[in-house]
């Protein structure tokens with residue numbers, strides 16, 4: 001469950017960090033370098049275009065909701081839900 005692959009390939013593999021805000025699922029895409037990606041999944045910091053397929057959920061409630069989306073929504077079909085905390089961004 002908790003084996004997070006530490007891929008460091010240059011294609012840019014990002015991660016969504018998910019949490020709940022007033023019961024709403026909020027997902028923020030982050031680059032593998034730790035910088036937050038913009039809406040097109042481009043990184044300001046390292047210039048990589050990243051693909052995000054892992055969704056790191058900060059708690060069980062978030063994980064449950066994300067897993068529900070993965071099961072029910074075709075848009076989420078290719079995502080993996082993981083439980084874990086966001087690593088602090090290095091500025």
Ligand SMILES: [Zn+2]
Pocket residue numbers: 031032033034035043044045046047048
């Ligand atoms: Zn980056």
